[in-house]
Amino acid sequence: MSHPYKTREGGATVTVFAPYDCGNHCPFCINKGEYADTTGFSEEAIRASIRTMDEITPRCDFVFTGGEPFSKRDSLQRMLDLIPTTHRVFINTTLPLFDGQTEQDIIDFTERNKDKITCINVSRHLVKYVEESPDHLLADLSVPTRVNCVLYKNYPKEQLPDYLERWTRYGIPVQFRFDYTATTPENLYDRESDPILPALNEIAEYKGLDGCRMRCGFHFDYQGLELTYHKTLPYSTIVETDENGVTYDILYDIIIKQNGEIRSDWDETKLDVEKYRRVTFEPYDLKVLEGEL
Ligand code: SF4
Numbered sequence: 297m298s299h300p301y302k303t304r305e306g307g308a309t310v311t312v313f314a315p316y317d318c319g320n321h322c323p324f325c326i327n328k329g330e331y332a333d334t335t336g337f338s339e340e341a342i343r344a345s346i347r348t349m350d351e352i353t354p355r356c357d358f359v360f361t362g363g364e365p366f367s368k369r370d371s372l373q374r375m376l377d378l379i380p381t382t383h384r385v386f387i388n389t390t391l392p393l394f395d396g397q398t399e400q401d402i403i404d405f406t407e408r409n410k411d412k413i414t415c416i417n418v419s420r421h422l423v424k425y426v427e428e429s430p431d432h433l434l435a436d437l438s439v440p441t442r443v444n445c446v447l448y449k450n451y452p453k454e455q456l457p458d459y460l461e462r463w464t465r466y467g468i469p470v471q472f473r474f475d476y477t478a479t480t481p482e483n484l485y486d487r488e489s490d491p492i493l494p495a496l497n498e499i500a501e502y503k504g505l506d507g508c509r510m511r512c513g514f515h516f517d518y519q520g521l522e523l524t525y526h527k528t529l530p531y532s533t534i535v536e537t538d539e540n541g542v543t544y545d546i547l548y549d550i551i552i553k554q555n556g557e558i559r560s561d562w563d564e565t566k567l568d569v570e571k572y573r574r575v576t577f578e579p580y581d582l583k584v585l586e587g588e589l
Contacts, residue, residue: 299535301560301572302544304580307353308532311361312346312375315339315554318364318390322425324448324475330554331363339371341556346378348558349550352573354382357414361388363554369397369405376412384414388444390426391418391433399433406438413439417471421445422452422459435466443470453495460499460518469522471513472496476528484527485512496525504587508580509534510548515589532561544576 315338317331349356358379365372366389379385391402406413418434419426420443434441443463463470474492485507487493493514496502500516500523507513511528532549550567551559560567 298568298571299543299545301547301568301575302578303547303575304582305577306580307349307356307575307577308547308550309357309359310346310349310353310550310552311359312342312552313554314360314362314365314367314372314375315342316363316365316367316371318362318367318426319392320390320426322419322421322446324446324477326477327361327363334554336555338554338556339374342552342554343375343378343556345552345556345558346375348569349552350379350383352569352575354380357384357386359386359388364392365389366392366397366402369401373405373409376409379412381411385412386415386417387413388417388419391416391429392427393429399429399436402429402433403436403438410438415440415442417442417444419444419446422447422455431462431466434468441468443468444473445470446473446475447492448475451492456495457499460521460523464519464521467521469524470518471524471526474525474527476530479527479529481529484529492525496523502587504589505585506582506589507585508582509536509546511582512585515587530562533565546578547572547575 313327321328360372365387376385393399406416416437416439418441420428422445460470472492483489496516500518503515503517505512505514510532511526514525516523516525532547534546535543536546537543547560551562553559558567558569559565
């Protein structure tokens with residue numbers, strides 16, 4: 297059943313799926329399959345949808361993901377060009393190098409777009425699932441960088457200290473991520489059964505917790521390095537009835553698919569664009585719940 301939309305002040309985060317694949321096969325990837333058949337993928341349709349979302353929520357966050365946004369820099373540039381600097385822009389990437397893309401090309405790209413890109417989140421996992429460009433490249437970029445690391449199933453926790461040393465050298469913050477396909481409303485904030493928190497508590501200093509209905513972050517300090525352990529639910533809409541008895545679909549993420557289709561969740565639910573133009577805004581419920589962050 298469909299309800300009126302509600303979202304946070306500024307608008308739901310808009311995640312754009314680049315219409316190009318990556319060269320990797322991470323075991324936890326749920327997007328890879330979509331890139332097997334590229335029929336209907338359209339940068340032009342994606343650009344039209346970016347314009348629509350900018351028009352409705354001119355201050356929302358944009359996230360580019362994939363696939364691999366850096367598979368085609370010129371395409372990524374055209375999409376970025378449509379996004380005014382009123383938005384924060386994040387790019388999830390592995391920073392791939394190939395014939396036609398050198399380290400310097402990527403550095404120059406970040407230099408050209410440094411007023412636009414808020415942060416580049418680079419996937420570097422404890423187990424080497426992705427083809428990796430050199431670590432120093434992350435430090436050489438002209439924009440802030442963060443490392444994202446999925447701690448999947450029986451991850452090798454004895455490798456955590458070495459892994460963290462790798463990034464401490466460059467002062468690049470690390471975000472560990474729980475496998476979100478295994479996150480539920482029951483285990484989102486649960487510390488007892490969590491398979492990762494004890495390992496982090498052993499090696500780093502706990503600083504505090506922030507979170508909302510949809511996601512949370514446990515913050516740590518590892519020898520001066522900022523560490524976060526992030527958990528998020530595998531969907532992006534929460535249905536809730538307010539104190540006046542009105543039930544809303546509360547949207548956290550809006551997704552622009554590779555064919556330009558705009559969805560209100562990670563499944564196939566389409567966003568009712570006209571309804572979203574009348575969205576009710578609420579204060580962002582992401583709050584510091586423990587510590588001083
Ligand atoms: S790099 Fe990203 S898109 Fe590619 S397989 Fe891994 S998780 Fe999936």
